[in-house]
Amino acid sequence: MKPIFLELRHLKTLLALKETGSVSLAAKRVYLTQSALSHQIKLLEEQYGLPLFERKSNPLRFTAAGDRLLQLANDILPKVVAAERDLSRVKQGEAGELRIAVECHTCFDWLMPAMDSFRQHWPLVELDIVSGFHTDTVGLLLTHRADWAVVSEVEETDGIVHKPLFSYEMVGLCAKDHPLAHKEIWEAEDFADQTWITYPVPDDMLDLLRQVLKPAGINPVRRTSELTIAIIQLVASKRGVAALPFWAAKPYLDRGYVVARKITQNGLYSNLYAAYREEDANSAYLEDFYETVKSQSFSTLPGLSVLE
Numbered sequence: 001m002k003p004i005f006l007e008l009r010h011l012k013t014l015l016a017l018k019e020t021g022s023v024s025l026a027a028k029r030v031y032l033t034q035s036a037l038s039h040q041i042k043l044l045e046e047q048y049g050l051p052l053f054e055r056k057s058n059p060l061r062f063t064a065a066g067d068r069l070l071q072l073a074n075d076i077l078p079k080v081v082a083a084e085r086d087l088s089r090v091k092q093g094e095a096g097e098l099r100i101a102v103e104c105h106t107c108f109d110w111l112m113p114a115m116d117s118f119r120q121h122w123p124l125v126e127l128d129i130v131s132g133f134h135t136d137t138v139g140l141l142l143t144h145r146a147d148w149a150v151v152s153e154v155e156e157t158d159g160i161v162h163k164p165l166f167s168y169e170m171v172g173l174c175a176k177d178h179p180l181a182h183k184e185i186w187e188a189e190d191f192a193d194q195t196w197i198t199y200p201v202p203d204d205m206l207d208l209l210r211q212v213l214k215p216a217g218i219n220p221v222r223r224t225s226e227l228t229i230a231i232i233q234l235v236a237s238k239r240g241v242a243a244l245p246f247w248a249a250k251p252y253l254d255r256g257y258v259v260a261r262k263i264t265q266n267g268l269y270s271n272l273y274a275a276y277r278e279e280d281a282n283s284a285y286l287e288d289f290y291e292t293v294k295s296q297s298f299s300t301l302p303g304l305s306v307l308e
Contacts, residue, residue: 006044008080011073013040014052018070019299021059028306029298044069085121085288096285101130101137101146103205104272109228109248111150114296118289125285141277148286149275152205161281162273163290164307166297170207170268171260173235173242173249178259180241185262188216195240197231200224207270208243212263232257243268247301271307 009030016026027037045052052066062070102111108129115127130146137149138157154162172186180190191213203209213219223240225231232252235242243263253260274290281287298304 006069008077010040010044011069011077013037014066014069015073015077017041017053017060018062023060025305031306082121085284096124096283097126097128098148098286098289099128099130099146101140101149103137103149103151107150107272110297110301111293113300114289114293117296118292121292122285122288138275141275144277147276147280148289151273151275152207152271154273159278160275161278162275165272165274165294166301167269167271167305167307168301169246169303170243170263170270171246171249172263173232173244173258173260175236175238176256176259178238178241180261181259183261185265187264188212188218191220191241192218194220196220196222197234197240197242198222198224199231200226207268208263211268245270246303250302269305273307 013026013030013032016029017023020026020029023037024034027034030037032040041052048065050065051063052069053060053062100111100115102108111129118125119127130140137146137151138155138160140146141149141160142157150165151162172180172190174180180186180194183190191208196208198206209219223234225234228244228248231242231244232249234240236257246260249258249260252258274293276286
């Protein structure tokens with residue numbers, strides 16, 4: 001058999017398997033088909049004559065051989081990223097400005113760790129968040145009032161590049177003793193006689209309304225709050241129900257403040273994308289910020305899915 005040399009792509013695959021606990025999810029993470037990823041692992045196992053993980057475990061459990069290669073991946077891959085970052089600095093310089101605009105209230109929860117990590121590698125790049133909540137972040141890019149934006153939909157615009165960040169599930173939230181707590185799956189009609197607690201945003205930015213309620217002709221009474229913790233408090237006090245990203249609600253679910261339920265049989269999913277000006281597409285630090293946001297999000301936020 002022709003020898004298979006260990007490559008960086010193999011190490012990235014093993015890390016994806018470890019972080020997702022699933023062959024199918026890992027394949028999406030590294031942009032392979034499930035069969036291609038399985039074939040890659042099979043060739044490695046044949047090369048070393050050892051299994052790398054237990055096939056029937058859920059989540060995946062690595063063998064001693066798999067753990068050793070994971071250790072190598074954790075040692076090597078950060079050094080490769082650091083070296084590539086250094087080369088970018090040499091080529092394009094280290095200083096600049098990166099103004100960030102967001103259109104979602106929960107974006108700050110996962111952007112801050114990524115910004116902290118980015119600052120360590122690009123200390124001369126001035127990071128700033130454009131103050132306030134914005135419904136037209138692309139407009140801020142076009143008028144050069146922002147350099148990088150988070151958007152929930154891709155609207156083809158001349159001079160603007162969109163790149164996928166991730167997909168996440170929206171879950172229904174109610175008090176532990178609320179009548180809806182006994183239902184595992186909520187449908188549109190379950191919201192009809194409820195007070196729906198939301199962020200104060202336009203209707204076209206409310207995925208529950210656009211994807212579930214409006215098609216069913218349902219528009220419940222609403223109450224708004226700008227703070228996630230305030231929404232949770234209102235829900236826990238039986239003042240209404242809410243729909244929030246699972247990762248945003250999880251800290252409160254873990255503490256037992258509220259309970260979460262699936263919205264529709266297929267679930268309710270939302271997407272996030274990065275947007276920036278096409279003229280800045282070759283900026284090394286802008287590209288590195290995008291990669292940092294993605295890697296930090298997938299390693300710290302529960303329940304994310306790869307967005308094609």
